[in-house]
Amino acid sequence: MRHVSILALHEATMTSIDSSQQLLNRANDFLKYQKKAGFYTVEIVGAEKNIKLNQGLYTISVNKTIDEVKKTDVIIIPLLCGNFSKAIQENKKYCDWVISQYYNGAEIVCLCVGSFFLASTGLLKNKKCAIHWAAKDEFKAMFSDVNLVDDKIITDESGIYTCAGGYSYLNLLLYLIEKHLGKEMSILASKMFEIDIERKSQNPFIIFIGQKKHTDKEVLCAQEFIENSPANIFTVEDICSKFSVGRRTFERRFKKCTGNSIVEYIQRVKVEFAKTQLESDRKSINEIIYEVGYNNIDAFRKVFKRYTDLSPIDYRKRFIRR
Incomplete structure (x- = not known):
């Protein structure tokens, strides 16, 4: 069994939180159909009981606060929207908990531009990180010590998983299921949710915009x-x-x-x-x-x-x- 904590970060998108719990709970259903025990215990975890998401558009009630979760096996960091610097400041209260859980053995699954928050913890220093092509320059300016990868949609290093592109986080969740439960279960989930499991790169989707934030x-x-x-x-x-x-x-x-x-x-x-x-x-x-x-x-x-x-x-x- 793996305990999964999906973080309800301020400025997160509701879709990335809901999709994560839907996919992992559905994997449990597939196991039950095969007369096997469920593998994931999925909870939405926040700094407070009620969190405003997506620039205040939604409010979510969490299952537990971070103070109530003493040990977790997997942390899912959702997409962030709006101003990334502001989102980092609003979510500082999560940093110590995430760092502590990681060094206590938790895997970290970071969805798309949720990596701005993860990088702010220092856990991505000198590690690979995939990022959405449109956010690459801003990320590099803020976190020059991270090894940015822009030719793949998924990275996997030292128990930290990242992904690039808006909804490519669905591919990262399939990748996580494959790591935990095998290729057969990942394929089954891809068929049920109609996710293209073969997506490996964001290159076909990139719109080239020359970097012009310089003074030369x-x-x-x-x-x-x-x-x-x-x-x-x-x-x-x-x-x-x-x-x-x-x-x-x-x-x-x-x-x-x-x-x-x-x-x-x-x-x-x-x-x-x-x-x-x-x-x-x-x-x-x-x-x-x-x-x-x-x-x-x-x-x-x-x-x-x-x-x-x-x-x-x-x-x-x-x-x-x-």
């Missing part, structure tokens, strides 16, 4: 130039010449400010432009590839798949707007 004016101008010219063909030398800067120094500055090399930035802008074209069925795939400045179709397909995990044709099949 020449880098900002270069970013805008690249973004305003997705169909043009130019080299790194062309950009450095346009802004009258030395290549080696400027490439170093560009990478430091944006997290991408100049070549990577150009590629990502072209891929993002191609994605918007692929979502319409007005042009053929080859027309779109030529339009973004590639004469070598195979070369562009490789670049496209590197950033999306999909070929152009598979991307169109998944996201086309009819």
Whole structure:
């Protein structure tokens, strides 16, 4: 048996709390159908008996307060919404309890941007953490000592599990069930809740937004130039010449400010432009590839798949707007 504490954090979303208890309790039902004992004792736990969630939109009554739970086996940290810095401050009273339970053997299952709270406890220091692509830059600015992973939706390290993407936390819950009860039970849960168990990456869903929260004016101008010219063909030398800067120094500055090399930035802008074209069925795939400045179709397909995990044709099949 595993005792599960789903934390009712201030600024948490009701859906992530409810989905967690629904999935784990349903796993117990599956075991009972097989004439086996239930595995999870699931409780919603809070700092007070009644907690306001989702910026005050909901109020939840918890099963127990953290003072009443002396020992738990699994802690589930739900999604947070709104201002992350504010949410961290409002939930400081949970920190000591979470840290104590972890060092007493509890696993921590962190859903999406609930990782902002978890990182504030210090338990993610030098550990891997997946994060939603839209929150990556803000997270890195606040917690530079965390090993951020943005190419997978699940991380598993030292009894701490994290996930990226809004509802990909459902995949993390399936992963937890598989760890505890085996693949067969995880597959059964995925079928009953109709969750795509094979999701491994958030790359197909990422919308590339260049990092511009820096003060290097020449880098900002270069970013805008690249973004305003997705169909043009130019080299790194062309950009450095346009802004009258030395290549080696400027490439170093560009990478430091944006997290991408100049070549990577150009590629990502072209891929993002191609994605918007692929979502319409007005042009053929080859027309779109030529339009973004590639004469070598195979070369562009490789670049496209590197950033999306999909070929152009598979991307169109998944996201086309009819």
